[in-house]
Amino acid sequence: MPMDSVHTVKSYEQELDRLRAMMARMGGIVESQVAQAVAAVTERDEAAAQAAPAQDPQVDALERDVEALSIRLLALRSPMAGDLREIVAALKITGDLERIGDYAASIARRSTRFDLADSQVSLSGLRSMGRLVQENLRRAIDALTQQDAERATEVWQSDRAVDEYYTSMFRALVTYMMEDPRNIGPCTHLLFIAKNFERIGDHATNIAERVYYAVMGENLPAMRPRGGSASSAESLDPR
Amino acid sequence: MPMDSVHTVKSYEQELDRLRAMMARMGGIVESQVAQAVAAVTERDEAAAQAAPAQDPQVDALERDVEALSIRLLALRSPMAGDLREIVAALKITGDLERIGDYAASIARRSTRFDLADSQVSLSGLRSMGRLVQENLRRAIDALTQQDAERATEVWQSDRAVDEYYTSMFRALVTYMMEDPRNIGPCTHLLFIAKNFERIGDHATNIAERVYYAVMGENLPAMRPRGGSASSAESLDPR
Numbered sequence: 001m002p003m004d005s006v007h008t009v010k011s012y013e014q015e016l017d018r019l020r021a022m023m024a025r026m027g028g029i030v031e032s033q034v035a036q037a038v039a040a041v042t043e044r045d046e047a048a049a050q051a052a053p054a055q056d057p058q059v060d061a062l063e064r065d066v067e068a069l070s071i072r073l074l075a076l077r078s079p080m081a082g083d084l085r086e087i088v089a090a091l092k093i094t095g096d097l098e099r100i101g102d103y104a105a106s107i108a109r110r111s112t113r114f115d116l117a118d119s120q121v122s123l124s125g126l127r128s129m130g131r132l133v134q135e136n137l138r139r140a141i142d143a144l145t146q147q148d149a150e151r152a153t154e155v156w157q158s159d160r161a162v163d164e165y166y167t168s169m170f171r172a173l174v175t176y177m178m179e180d181p182r183n184i185g186p187c188t189h190l191l192f193i194a195k196n197f198e199r200i201g202d203h204a205t206n207i208a209e210r211v212y213y214a215v216m217g218e219n220l221p222a223m224r225p226r227g228g229s230a231s232s233a234e235s236l237d238p239r
Numbered sequence: 240m241p242m243d244s245v246h247t248v249k250s251y252e253q254e255l256d257r258l259r260a261m262m263a264r265m266g267g268i269v270e271s272q273v274a275q276a277v278a279a280v281t282e283r284d285e286a287a288a289q290a291a292p293a294q295d296p297q298v299d300a301l302e303r304d305v306e307a308l309s310i311r312l313l314a315l316r317s318p319m320a321g322d323l324r325e326i327v328a329a330l331k332i333t334g335d336l337e338r339i340g341d342y343a344a345s346i347a348r349r350s351t352r353f354d355l356a357d358s359q360v361s362l363s364g365l366r367s368m369g370r371l372v373q374e375n376l377r378r379a380i381d382a383l384t385q386q387d388a389e390r391a392t393e394v395w396q397s398d399r400a401v402d403e404y405y406t407s408m409f410r411a412l413v414t415y416m417m418e419d420p421r422n423i424g425p426c427t428h429l430l431f432i433a434k435n436f437e438r439i440g441d442h443a444t445n446i447a448e449r450v451y452y453a454v455m456g457e458n459l460p461a462m463r464p465r466g467g468s469a470s471s472a473e474s475l476d477p478r
Contacts, residue, residue: 064458071327078317088310091327095334177416177423184416184423188430195431 012077016086019069020145023090026062027141029055030097033104034137034200038130040111041193042123052108059101063094082217086147089214093144096203096210100137103196103203110193114186121176121183126194129165133201136162140204140211149215155208156220162201169194251316255325258308259384262329265301266380268294269336272343273376273439277369279350280432281362291347298340302333321456325386328453332383335442335449339376342435342442349432353425360415360422365433368404372440375401379443379450388454394447395459401440408433 010018033052040049070087073079079087116123136155143151173191176183212220249257272291279288309326312318318326355362375394382390412430415422451459 067327067331071323074313074327075317075319075323078314080314084310084314088306088313088330091330092306092334095331174423174427177427178420181417181420184413188413188416188427191427191430192434195434 012073012079015069015073015077016079016083019066019073019087019090022062022066022069023093024141024145026059026066026094026097027144029059029062030101030104031134031137031141033059033101033108034130034134037104037107037111038127038134040108042127042130044111044116046112049108049112053105056101056105059098063098066090066094082214085214085217089210093207093210096206100200100203103200107193107196110189114189116186119176119183119186120180121186121190122172125165125169125172126190126197129162129169129194129197132158132162132165133197133204136201137204140207143208143211147211147215149212152208152212152215153220156205156212159201159205162198166194166198251312251318254308254312254316255318255322258305258312258326258329261301261305261308262332263380263384265298265305265333265336266383268298268301269340269343270373270376270380272298272340272347273373276343276346276350277366277373279347281366281369283350283355285351288347288351292344295340295344298337302337305329305333321453324453324456328449332446332449335445339439339442342439346432346435349428353428355425358415358419358422358425360425360429361411364404364408364411365429365436368401368408368433368436371397371401371404372436372443375440376443379446382447382450386450386454388451391447391451391454392459395444395451398440398444401437405433405437 033055036045036048036052039045040052070091073087136158139151140155142148143155170191173187173194177187209220272294275284275287275291278284279291309330312326375397378390379394381387382394409430412426412433416426448459
C-alpha cells in the first residue's frame with residue numbers, strides 16, 4: 001500500500017476516508033468505462049473503443065489497493081458494527097466494479113469487430129438500454145459514495161426495465177439474423193453486447209443491495225433472487 | 240447465524256473451521272451445479288436441467304452465511320496475518336462461487352429451450368470444453384479447501400486451454416448459422432452456453448488466484464491480466 005504521507009500513523013478516520021476515496025475513484029473510472037462502451041457501440045466511436053479497455057489495469061490496481069487497505073484496517077483498527085459492515089461491503093463491491101469494468105471493456109473491444117454499413121440493423125434499442133444501464137450504475141455509485149439506502153432502493157427497482165430491454169433486443173437480433181445471413185456476424189456481436197449490458201445492470205443492482213445492507217444492517221425488504229427466476233426475460237432467454 | 244451448539248462461546252479455531260466447512264460445502268454445491276449443466280447440455284438430461292437452478296437458493300444462503308460468520312469473526316476475534324487473509328479471501332471467493340452457480344443454472348435452463356433433432360450441429364466441442372471447465376473448477380476448489388498454492392497454480396495455467404476451446408466453438412457455431420438459418424435459434428443458445436462455460440473457467444481462475452494470495456501472501460508470479468488481453472480468442476471474440 002503506497003503511503004502518501006510523511007506521518008506513518010494515520011488516524012482511523014483518515015484511513016477509512018482513504019478507503020472511501022478509493023471506492024469513489026474506482027466507481028468513477030468504471031462509470032467512464034461504461035460511458036465509453038455505450039459511445040463505442042452506438043456512436044461507432046473508435047477513440048472510446050480504445051479508451052475503455054485501456055483503463056482496465058487501473059481498475060485492477062484499485063481492487064488490490066482496496067483489499068490491502070481493508071486488511072490493514074481490519075488488522076490494526078478492529079472496526080466495529082457499521083464501519084465493519086462498510087469495509088466488508090467494500091471488499092465485495094470492488095468485485096462487482098471490476099466485473100463491470102471488464103464487461104465495458106469487452107463491449108468496447110467488440111464494437112470494433114463488426115460493421116453495420118449496408119445493413120438494416122438498428123442500434124436504437126441498444127442505445128436506450130445502454131443509457132438506462134449507465135443511469136442505474138450512476139445511481140448505484142451515488143448510493144455507495146453517499147451511503148444512501150434510498151438511492152440504493154431505486155437502482156434495485158429499475159433493474160427489471162433493463163431485463164425488458166434485453167428481452168426485446170434478443171428477439172429483434174435473432175429476427176435480423178433469420179432475415180439475412182449477412183446479419184449473422186454483426187448480430188452475434190450485438191447479442192453479446194446486449195447481454196453484457198444486462199450483466200452490468202445486474203452488478204449495479206448487486207452494488208445497490210450491498211450498500212443497502214451496509215447502511216441498514218439488513219437486506220432489502222424483497223431481496224431480488226440473484227441470477228433471475230421466471231421473469232419474462234427468463235422464458236425467452238434465461239440468464 | 241444459526242448456532243448448532245449448546246455452547247454459546249465457541250473457540251476461535253472452531254469458528255474458523257466452521258467457515259472453512261461452509262466454503263467447502265458451497266464449493267461442493269457449485270461443482271455439482273456445473274456437472275448438472277454439462278449433463279443438461281451435452282446429454283440432453285432434463286432432470287439435470289431442473290436440478291442446477293434448484294440449488295441456487297442454497298448457494299445464495301451460503302454466501303450470506305459466510306458473510307455473517309466472517310463479520311462475526313472479524314468483530315470478535317481480531318484474526319491476524321494468514322487467518323485474516325483467509326477470511327478476506329473467503330468473502331471474495333463466495334462472490335466467484337455464486338457467479339459460477341449462476342452461470343451453471345443459466346446453462347441448465349437454456350439447455351431446455353432448443354432442440355438439435357434434424358440438425359447437423361455437433362455438441363462434441365462443448366462436451367470437451369465442459370469437462371475441462373469442470374476439471375478446473377474441481378482443482379480450484381481442492382486448492383481452496385486444502386489451502387494448496389501449488390494446485391492453485393495448475394488451474395491458472397490451464398485457463399488458456401478453456402479460452403482456446405471457446406474460440407473454436409465460436410467459429411464453428413457461427414459457421415452452422417451461416418449454413419442454415421434453422422440453426423440460428425439453437426446456435427444462439429449454444430453461443431451463450433459456450434460463453435458461460437468460458438466465464439466459469441474465468442471465475443475458477445479467480446478463485447485459484449485468491450487462494451494463492453491467501454496462502455502465500457503474494458500474487459501469482461505472472462498474474463494473468465483479468466478480462467483477457469490480446470489472446471487468440473480475443474481477436475475473434477473479445478471477452
